Structure formats: C-alpha cells, structure tokens
Amino acid sequence: MSNDFLTIALPKGKLLTDSLEVLTQAGVECSEVSEESRKLLFPLDGAEAQIIICRPTDIPTYVEHGAADIGFVGKDTLLEENKDVAELLDLKFGYCRFVVAMPEENVPPRLPNGTFDLSVLNHQRVATKFTRVAEEFFRQKGMQVVPIKLHGNIELAPRVNLAEMIVDIVSTGTTLRQNHLVEVAPILEATTRLIANRVAYRMKYQRINELTEKLREIVK
Known part of the structure; x- marks a missing residue:
C-alpha cells in the first residue's frame, strides 16, 4: 500500500x-x-x-x-x-436547515420586527438529536435550555409534554406541519x-x- x-x-x-x-x-x-x-x-x-x-x-x-x-x-x-x-x-x-419549532398553540409572542420572542423559552426543555447545536444557539442569545436527547421521532416530544420545543433539521417542513409544529427560529443551514x-x-x-x-x- x-x-x-x-x-x-x-x-x-x-x-x-x-x-x-x-x-x-x-x-x-x-x-x-x-x-x-x-x-x-x-x-x-x-x-x-x-x-x-x-x-x-x-x-x-x-x-x-x-x-x-x-x-x-x-x-x-x-x-x-x-x-x-x-x-x-x-x-x-x-441541504437541510436547523430550526427551533413548537406546538402551534404555544408559540411565543412576536416582537416588533416580526420575529418570535424567544426569551420566554429560557430554562425550558428542548428535545433534539443535536444537543450541542441547541445549547450553543441559545447560549449565544444569553439563554439556557434543558436538552433532552432523543434519537428519533423528535416531533412527538412537545405533543406528549416531554419538552416545550424541539431543535431539528428540516428540508421542506412537511413533517412539522403534519405534527402541528411551527418554526419559531432558524438556526443555520447545512x-x-x-x-x-x-x-x-x-x-x-x-x-x-x-x-x-x-x-x-x-x-x-
């Protein structure tokens, strides 16, 4: 060789x-x-x-x-x-995108610039396969979250009160919509x-x- x-x-x-x-x-x-x-x-x-x-x-x-x-x-x-x-x-x-998503009935209020006010999510639980990415995103916003590591079916977590939100990758957003979840913040593209x-x-x-x-x- x-x-x-x-x-x-x-x-x-x-x-x-x-x-x-x-x-x-x-x-x-x-x-x-x-x-x-x-x-x-x-x-x-x-x-x-x-x-x-x-x-x-x-x-x-x-x-x-x-x-x-x-x-x-x-x-x-x-x-x-x-x-x-x-x-x-x-x-x-x-191509895919990292996003923060939540049940449509629990989305945070909007700020004057049209984005969601993520401050209300401080110290909340986030279900994700990507705990490092999730923690770093909120850390840069001066916030702490409680990560819950899952390996699949992330969208289920907020529906059964395992977590208030999820961080996951999406391509079209179809899975989020089918599970009545709304994207409340983009994180990055991959x-x-x-x-x-x-x-x-x-x-x-x-x-x-x-x-x-x-x-x-x-x-x-």
Missing part, C-alpha cells in the same frame, strides 16, 4: 447516491460501491484507494482517528460531533462537506488536494 493510498468514508443513507455521483464525476471509479451489498469496504481497483461505508454520525470519528483519510459528512453532524478534522469543501448537496484527517492532509496533501480541486470544479 503506497503512501498516497486513500481511504474515503461515505455515509449510509440518502447522501450516499450523491456522494458516489460527484466522486464518479471527479474520476473515481466507484460503480461497484452499493448500499445494497452487505460489504462495508470496497477496494477501488487501480485507484490506490478504498471506500468505506459508515453511519453518518460516525464519519467524523473515523476521520479524526485516521481510519479514513477523508470523508463526506453533513454539516449538521460535523457541528454536533465537534471532532478535530479539517473541513475542506462545501459539496452543496444534502450541506454535505468534505473533511480530512489533519495528519493525512499534510502527508497526502497532493493526492487529497487534487481530488478536492476536482470536486470544487464539479460543485461550482
């Missing part, structure tokens, strides 16, 4: 198809890679590279510890996991990012940078 051999971590699920598409456009032959297979590691013949398929939330860990040289991961996961990796490029797919292990980025700079620049041209 050469010093330029690359291990590329890609996320399972909805981001995998787009990830494989842009890699193919960048000249990485990955037609054999499929989530339908039980395999999780795919050597790329003749490319001095391999692809590993991981849970999205695990990719920053694989990259931080050098099990993967580079990886594709949502900015939402990157912020929440807070790993020591180098963020190289916004790949511009997998897309898929290319990240690198910091040591690998120095040691394999030419190889990683060449791929990064090809991807940059593709996503322009």
Whole structure:
C-alpha cells in the first residue's frame, strides 16, 4: 500500500447516491460501491484507494482517528460531533436547515420586527438529536435550555409534554406541519462537506488536494 493510498468514508443513507455521483464525476471509479451489498469496504481497483461505508454520525470519528483519510459528512453532524478534522469543501448537496419549532398553540409572542420572542423559552426543555447545536444557539442569545436527547421521532416530544420545543433539521417542513409544529427560529443551514484527517492532509496533501480541486470544479 503506497503512501498516497486513500481511504474515503461515505455515509449510509440518502447522501450516499450523491456522494458516489460527484466522486464518479471527479474520476473515481466507484460503480461497484452499493448500499445494497452487505460489504462495508470496497477496494477501488487501480485507484490506490478504498471506500468505506459508515453511519453518518460516525464519519467524523473515523476521520479524526485516521481510519479514513477523508470523508463526506453533513454539516449538521460535523457541528454536533465537534471532532478535530479539517473541513475542506462545501459539496452543496444534502441541504437541510436547523430550526427551533413548537406546538402551534404555544408559540411565543412576536416582537416588533416580526420575529418570535424567544426569551420566554429560557430554562425550558428542548428535545433534539443535536444537543450541542441547541445549547450553543441559545447560549449565544444569553439563554439556557434543558436538552433532552432523543434519537428519533423528535416531533412527538412537545405533543406528549416531554419538552416545550424541539431543535431539528428540516428540508421542506412537511413533517412539522403534519405534527402541528411551527418554526419559531432558524438556526443555520447545512450541506454535505468534505473533511480530512489533519495528519493525512499534510502527508497526502497532493493526492487529497487534487481530488478536492476536482470536486470544487464539479460543485461550482
């Protein structure tokens, strides 16, 4: 295995198809890679590279510890996991938004500028998969919240009095509306990012940078 051999971590699920598409456009032959297979590691013949398929939330860990040289991961996961990796490029797919949402019957009063008065939510409970993101958002507003970590069905929490509000990612807002929740504050927008292990980025700079620049041209 050469010093330029690359291990590329890609996320399972909805981001995998787009990830494989842009890699193919960048000249990485990955037609054999499929989530339908039980395999999780795919050597790329003749490319001095391999692809590993991981849970999205695990990719920053694989990259931080050098099990993967580079990886594709949502900015939402990157912020929440807070790993020591180098963020190289916004790949511009997998768009979603972080929002604060509440039951429509409990929304805060509006301020003169039309935004909701979030101050009434100080010290309230927030259900979320993204406790770090939620706490940081309210901390920047001089507020504290009580995070309740959930791994799914976040929208249920306010309906059964587990929490007063949620912080979650949305794309169209359909799920919020179906559960009678209203967005009361945007937090940030997120897309898929290319990240690198910091040591690998120095040691394999030419190889990683060449791929990064090809991807940059593709996503322009």
